[in-house]
Amino acid sequence: MAEDERAYRRQRRTYQALFGFAGRLMKWLLNYEAVPAPQAEGPLLVLSNHVTDFDPILVGLSFPEHMYFVAGENVLRMGFLSKLVTRYGSIIQRVKGTTDAEAALQILRTLKKGRNVCMFAEGSRTFTGETLPIAPATAKLVKLSRSTLVTYRLTGGYLTTPRWSAHRRKGRMFGEAVGVYTPEALKGMSEGEILDLLKRDLYENAYETQAKGPVAFKGKALAETLETALYLCPKCHRIDTLHSDGDRFYCDCGLSMTIDEFGFFRGEELPFTTPLEWDKWQEAEMEKLAETLGEEAAFSDEGQTLNQKEDDHSLTPLTTGTMALYRDRLTLGEYTFPLHDLRGIGLIQRQGMVFSTADADYAVTADKLRCVRKYHTLFEYLKRKY
Numbered sequence: 001m002a003e004d005e006r007a008y009r010r011q012r013r014t015y016q017a018l019f020g021f022a023g024r025l026m027k028w029l030l031n032y033e034a035v036p037a038p039q040a041e042g043p044l045l046v047l048s049n050h051v052t053d054f055d056p057i058l059v060g061l062s063f064p065e066h067m068y069f070v071a072g073e074n075v076l077r078m079g080f081l082s083k084l085v086t087r088y089g090s091i092i093q094r095v096k097g098t099t100d101a102e103a104a105l106q107i108l109r110t111l112k113k114g115r116n117v118c119m120f121a122e123g124s125r126t127f128t129g130e131t132l133p134i135a136p137a138t139a140k141l142v143k144l145s146r147s148t149l150v151t152y153r154l155t156g157g158y159l160t161t162p163r164w165s166a167h168r169r170k171g172r173m174f175g176e177a178v179g180v181y182t183p184e185a186l187k188g189m190s191e192g193e194i195l196d197l198l199k200r201d202l203y204e205n206a207y208e209t210q211a212k213g214p215v216a217f218k219g220k221a222l223a224e225t226l227e228t229a230l231y232l233c234p235k236c237h238r239i240d241t242l243h244s245d246g247d248r249f250y251c252d253c254g255l256s257m258t259i260d261e262f263g264f265f266r267g268e269e270l271p272f273t274t275p276l277e278w279d280k281w282q283e284a285e286m287e288k289l290a291e292t293l294g295e296e297a298a299f300s301d302e303g304q305t306l307n308q309k310e311d312d313h314s315l316t317p318l319t320t321g322t323m324a325l326y327r328d329r330l331t332l333g334e335y336t337f338p339l340h341d342l343r344g345i346g347l348i349q350r351q352g353m354v355f356s357t358a359d360a361d362y363a364v365t366a367d368k369l370r371c372v373r374k375y376h377t378l379f380e381y382l383k384r385k386y
Helices: 003-030 055-060 080-088 101-112 136-145 183-187 191-202 206-212 275-292 373-385
Strands: 032-034 044-048 067-072 091-094 116-120 148-155 173-181 242-245 248-251 256-259 299-309 315-325 329-332 335-338 344-348 352-356 361-366
Touching: 003 032, 003 055, 032 055, 044 055, 044 136, 044 191, 055 067, 055 116, 055 148, 055 173, 067 101, 091 101, 101 116, 101 136, 136 191, 148 191, 173 191, 275 373, 315 361, 315 373, 344 373
Parallel strands: 032 173, 044 116, 044 148, 067 091, 067 116
Antiparallel strands: 148 173, 242 248, 248 256, 299 315, 299 361, 315 329, 329 335, 344 352, 352 361
8 A cells, every 4th residue: 555545544534533522622712612514425526715824723623524724834843733734634735924825736746646635725824814915826736626616704713812912812603615516617717806805715804803703802911912014103103113912002102001801902192903804904003114214224133133044844943133123134143134035924833933035945933922914915016117
């Protein structure tokens, strides 16, 4: 028996053995309910929004039949846990911050073998509760797959485990299939039409959902480390002057507020009622900055370590120093990377940052709390301009 088939059988047995246990665990841990997906002729390409680190388990609970999950290659840098995942889990590796053609080919090969695949269409977890943009290449992949497409939406996940927070809350989570589209139906659609249906089916706005039926998400330190998501103060317009302490979020300039159990800001003279509103404003400000940035650095952070990723997924430190973003380059210590050479900047968890060139993949790490979202956001606007 070929190694691929042996691995598939081992992983399928593991999937089936853990199915019932995982459901009870997620109910206890996250108060999560998964609706069984409707029966459909496979292989299935399941596309879901992305809100928690548990999403592969959460989506899988609606599908008793084994499936592969597309995941960032950072899951292969977790030591012994990574060995368990690669041996008993079914992972298709994708490098964050890139348009990974190899991952797309692996997805198509897996589907061609008659095996199910689940992919999180945004490619990254939301920081502020709204589904992120879906790349047109995803619609092209759906078209090429010639498989049954199942769209799946998770709700309540952002407020249960905000990406910017180290603390889990207890509220209510829910997951269900939204649409089932046969290969015949997809064949008659253009890539643009497929992209539109993905945007519609996968869209979730945590605050709109709360407005329709408020749910309390109870936990501790509800604002702690929010500065890893929000970095620009609307009162003094400075970057990296925001801080958190317990439920309180404040700026050096005197702006202050708290976050309640429903995810909303509370306080006097609030500039915004939600982190999502705040983020939309700071995104617009970053777009303006991309238009007006001169020769100076937009911002910088000290004590950053540049690591090169090796073939075995380990990290080799290259240098430690100040990281800065200019309109035409990213620098870290003595290393300079022209922006036109970067294939993309990706974010890992709250504070991880990765990027790639044609020659190598890199990861930036640091011992202290800081916000790397600003690098990702401004880079995207600079890339469009230059």
